[in-house]
Amino acid sequence: MEREPMIKRKTAISYKTEEKTVLRGYNLSDLAEEGYTFCDALFVLFQGRIPSQAEEKMLEYEMGEFLEHSMSPSAASAIATMGGRPQLPAAVAAGVMTFGGAHGPGAAHGYMLNKYLERARVEGKSVKEMGKILVDEYMDAGMPVMGLGQPQHVDGDPRAMPTHRKQEELGVDGVYLELQKAVEEAFNKRREAEGKKTIAVNMIGAGNTALAELGFSPNAAWGIGILCRGFSCACHAIENMKKGHAWMASTREKMIQMLDLSMIVYDGIPDRPVPSQEEREEYAQRELEKGEYKKWVL
């Protein structure tokens, strides 16, 4: 079997010979033999270091907690993708790739924390002061403050506060948690002053803060979050593959299926006749001139 490298790159992550695979200097097989966990190995992968026991425990906690979230955009994507019966990895990838600016914007939250921590340092402000500045700047600009609120857990994400507490309990709290808590406090003080209901921290605010505190970069933290969730997305996709119906549109089911024709509500342009080719040019010109089509352009 040909074993030449597929692409030639300098890398600081790993090398592989016929004898061993080495990650950041450690023989991967030796790491496993020694009894390190997968979470330990993620520290080695993304940070080149073996974590303390408390750090490893914090990551175990967070990944265990974040793995399953029932019906979220990611699980729904994985299930819907499996409805077409592609190979399973397509559904798993679809679940993972659902994460973006609204569903679990982990990297962006991390970059926000880093930016304001640096500003606190340079501008000689306390972390608490900078938390208020962050909130004011975002709210004054009409931008949502990342890490707060969850559309389903309207009384507060049940995972979030315990994650903050676990960080403190394990002694893995630092400037990130301090800033995040300052943000939560300033945000809700301002909402209260505006006569609005308070909004609790979500899992980006809590989980991502913990990951940053553990030394993961914004993108590494995001990668950990989305891939951790990928495990349950895969499980949901497999359930559909083994126990559900392809297409999800059968009218023989007792329950109306997700893609049943009755689920489609159309409120676009009313039905209209297709112009003949002879009429086409004049028809098209008229549409251009009237310009009504523009309101439907996506």
Added chain:
Amino acid sequence: MGTVKDREPFRWHSTIAYKTVPKIVTRGFDTTQLVEKGYGFADVIFINYQARIPLVREMKMLHYLMILCLEDGMSTAAGISRFAAKGHNILTQSAGASILAFGHAYGAYQAYGRMLDRYLEQAEKEGKSLQEMAEILVRENQGSLSLGVSNLMLKDPAAKRIFARADSLDLSGRYIGFQREIVKAIQKASKEPVDLDMLGAVGATMFDLGFTPEATWSIVALARAFGATAHAMEEEEREPRVVFGQNLQPKEYYDGPTDRPVPPLKDRDRIVKPGQTKTLEEWRKAFDERAKLGGSGWAIVEEIADPRKLVKVKGK
């Protein structure tokens, strides 16, 4: 059924999980309670996929396996992830792309697992020993890349250490036993040195831990995706980005049709030869001719299920 008014409205039915405003529950367990009580990532994977809390040694074995799946140098998964990152996308795309590398050759855990299940079932039905069935499997699947045996791990002990670890944790079951027989059968039949590889070692051990071929496929692909994500980030950090239309393809690396003039549009019906064939001989000839053109897809022949070999369903 049929009409909408007679039927229940659509709901997301799941045996895996539900959530309410104050909690998230998987297989009956509140996920926050799980982690508060000290259960970790690998435990929750067992709960999610198998609806059970694993023994501590099972949990340890899963960690062990996932560490070995985490990174593999410039593998296909890392390569795809890096290529995707070159477009300056967001990380989720590179992570997802790496998972798409998994198929029925690279990380063929579904194909491999289903094959083992098929032959183990046959062994049981026919009262054959694992050794006898391994010999049949090897005879019937010559040339397959998905037998868990190859020349890839002749000098690297990692695969064999997996089975040794499973033995020491008293987790080796019929899958590991069967795979060991497959190794012996292939070694007996092969002129070249071969041994247990990572597909066989990780796969058989995962199956003995109770994971299905599909669950194994997903778990391994996701474990590898963490490593691929690091590669995507390094690509961004160390390598230049690539824009649409940037890369050239030198002519010396081209072996398609030679350069030719584009016929005038008005002449096309006179010049072109339609693709339809009217006889089976013409069809075969066209098929073979088309297969010579790389990228046409005609040279790829996928095996599909033969309905003659499937068990007939009564009444259908």
